Each structure stands twice: as structure tokens, then as C-alpha cells.
Amino acid sequence: MAIALRHEENLSHEEKLTVDSLARLIRGEVELIWHRGYYPAVLCQQALPRITTECEAAGYTLTDDFQSLGTSLGEAAENTTNAERYLATAAETTALIRQKIFDGQLSPTDLLRLDVDELWPYGATVARYRGQTMLPGIIRRWPGGAHANPHIDQRDIPLLESYRLTRRIGVNVYLQVPEPGNGGEIDFWGIFSSEAEYVSRKRADYGLDRTALGDPHFSVLPGQGDLLMFDAARVHGVRRVERGARVTAACFLGVRGTSDPLVLFA
Ligand SMILES: O=C(O)CCC(=O)C(=O)O
């Protein structure tokens, strides 16, 4: 069955992460922040071989569609075993990313966390669940042939319940992207105003059927080092990588009230 979501011709976007653009994204006044060259290309290049090695060794259980370094909150939301693994492995994933992958250089999600803590008037901190630190950042890799189904990232899940989030902002820093014309774009469709309706449309594995959504409303092929931030209630998916590979460092910003600290998690 076709899924009708309100179609906007162009998503409004800001080109730099600043006090103002962050506040506008948080308030829902702008759709995207697309900040080119946020993370230095030379640091992306240094990390890539180590990411490939670690991703090939890691087991990701939610899907074979792409690889992931660390158990994500999306995976944790599937069942209680995953949720326990998520909390139990967060610290070791962070140490792996910080020490082994970025080798003492500031990782993209650590840099982002410092920036948003300083830019948002009420600060930003890693999310906690019953006193346990959640994962502040994750690395994902799409080898040739990989994609991600269109989906939203839900706020209404047990691990986030105590925060009563009003918005969940997706954050990605692109460490590697395919050459133009070889896929790997992030495609956007409309916003789901009800998570319950989204859940009723979900596939058995994860996300939605691309064919039920029709053509994307908007699509972005980021460059190496680019930062992209968007409301994760907007349906988004990764177009199949035809050639080359795609690597991201990702996290989310959880928004509560307009004068509360942000929480970060992945
Ligand atoms: O890798 C991307 O471009 C988007 C990944 C994603 O689904 C997200 O950040 O929520």
C-alpha cells in the first residue's frame, strides 16, 4: 500500500553549525544543517583502513544491509537482550572508536558533542539510562551493494522514555562517500507525525518498503568530512552503494524542553 506523506519541494537548510542554526533546527524552523568540511579529510583518510578492519570483524545483528561498529540504540529497541548488550558494550565501543580508530585524535562525534555543548545555551551531555551511560557515537559502513531502508528513528522507546523527548535529531559525519553517480545518497521523504502509524507500516526486519514511498522528496550526496543534521521523524534512507564504500560517524541529539540540556546517544 502506498504511504502518503506530505511532499515539500525543497528542504530548507543551513550551511554552518552555529548557535543560530542549531537553535533553528531544534525549534523545527529549518529542516537540515549541511555543514561541508566539518571534519578534516586527512583525519577521515587516516581512520578509514582501521574502520574497514574493525567493521569486517564486528557482528551486527539487526540487518545485513550495512555494517556497524557497536550496538546501536535502534538495535537495542528490538528486544531486552539487545538492550542489555547495548548498555553493557557502550563503554568498550567508545574506547575502540576513540583509541583504536581515531588514535587519540578527536573523533567526529566527540567533536560534535563539544560543539553542541558550547553552542546550545543549556549544554549537551551523554544520555543515561538508570545511571548507565548510553553510547555517544557509532561508526557505520556500507560496502558496495549495501543500503538502508527508509525509516524514522523513534523517540517513543523504553530506553529514552524518561527523557520525554520532543525531537530526535539525526547527526552524521561522512568519512567516506562513493563518487557521484554510484549511489550512497541519503534520501528524504515526509515527516511521520505519529510513531504508532509508522510502527503499523514497518517491515518485519526494519524500516519501510522503499517502493511504498515513491520517489524521494529530497536527496543529499554529502562530501567527505561533511556534517548533516536533520529531524529523524522525517523518513530517510540510504540509497544502494553501487561502487566504492560509504562510512559515517553518527549519533543523535535528543531534545527535551526549549531550555533543557540536549542529550546525545547513538
Ligand atoms: O547514513 C546516513 O546518511 C543516515 C543514517 C541514518 O539513518 C541516521 O542517521 O539516522
Ligand SMILES: [Fe+2]
Ligand atoms: Fe536513521
